[in-house]
Amino acid sequence: MLLEVKGLSKSFGGLSAVSEVDITIGQEELVSIIGPNGAGKSTLFNLITGHIRPDKGIITYKGEDITGRKPYDISRKGIGRSFQKLNIFPRLTAFQNVQSSLFSAKKMNRNLFSDSYQMLGDEVEKILQSVGLGGQSDTLGGLLAHGDQKRLELGIALALDPDLLLLDEPTQGMSPGETVETTELIRDLVRARHISLAFVEHDMSVVFGISDRINVLHQGMLIFSGKPEEVKANEEVQRIYLGKGEK
Ligand SMILES: Nc1ncnc2c1ncn2[C@@H]1O[C@H](COP(=O)(O)OP(=O)(O)OP(=O)(O)O)[C@@H](O)[C@H]1O
Numbered sequence: 001m002l003l004e005v006k007g008l009s010k011s012f013g014g015l016s017a018v019s020e021v022d023i024t025i026g027q028e029e030l031v032s033i034i035g036p037n038g039a040g041k042s043t044l045f046n047l048i049t050g051h052i053r054p055d056k057g058i059i060t061y062k063g064e065d066i067t068g069r070k071p072y073d074i075s076r077k078g079i080g081r082s083f084q085k086l087n088i089f090p091r092l093t094a095f096q097n098v099q100s101s102l103f104s105a106k107k108m109n110r111n112l113f114s115d116s117y118q119m120l121g122d123e124v125e126k127i128l129q130s131v132g133l134g135g136q137s138d139t140l141g142g143l144l145a146h147g148d149q150k151r152l153e154l155g156i157a158l159a160l161d162p163d164l165l166l167l168d169e170p171t172q173g174m175s176p177g178e179t180v181e182t183t184e185l186i187r188d189l190v191r192a193r194h195i196s197l198a199f200v201e202h203d204m205s206v207v208f209g210i211s212d213r214i215n216v217l218h219q220g221m222l223i224f225s226g227k228p229e230e231v232k233a234n235e236e237v238q239r240i241y242l243g244k245g246e247k
Pocket residue numbers: 012015016017035036037038039040041042043044
């Protein structure tokens with residue numbers, strides 16, 4: 001297993017946001033996390049990436065216990081992520097956004113280099129191309145269209161060369177057409193790089209379209225984990241989440 005989460009729990013005050021969750025992600029597996037608003041999906045990601053410390057439980061990555069490690073330490077170990085809220089530098093160009101991420105991945109400091117502007121240029125351009133932003137190098141992050149900003153975020157995460165990518169609502173706010181395009185882009189990128197993906201998503205066409213396995217969270221608990229067809233056939237999931245029967 002690439003990632004193994006066991007008995008993970010986190011409460012905020014009296015609220016149990018994530019409760020005794022067990023999740024595994026295998027090599028080159030595409031796994032989705034679904035569940036109603038407030039189910040604990042983002043908290044689960046924040047626990048895995050070290051942005052929140054768990055109250056209980058163990059997170060093992062490549063056989064190493066990473067529970068309670070700091071976010072930069074975890075990202076250096078190969079877990080990259082994007083956030084629900086956009087996390088780009090709006091006043092830097094698309095090129096500079098990806099370049100900064102590459103500098104950070106390679107532990108380089110741009111101030112040390114007088115000609116830093118073009119440093120790693122080929123690598124940056126390759127990443128921008130791969131996320132469909134080949135022609136947008138010089139556009140300021142803040143001026144890109146929303147869908148392009150989400151794709152830039154993907155590029156920033158890929159610059160860290162992760163083995164496991166966590167994406168929180170990668171198609172949020174996109175039109176149906178853009179959603180299909182971005183979903184296929186993500187699937188192709190993950191397959192081509194032979195990496196693993198875990199993503200939180202509300203759009204069921206995306207979830208059923210690219211997941212090898214779907215994990216269903218409800219009130220902080222993992223209530224089901226299975227292949228798309230198994231999730232579709234599960235009555236409890238249907239009732240709680242997919243909107244069939246009682247609410
Ligand atoms: N920092 C925090 N302090 C207090 N409560 C929090 C905090 N973060 C999350 N919560 C609460 O924990 C619960 C789980 O939240 P979380 O954001 O993980 O859910 P989610 O499944 O990602 O929801 P959504 O689909 O709306 O993004 C919610 O009730 C939320 O209000």
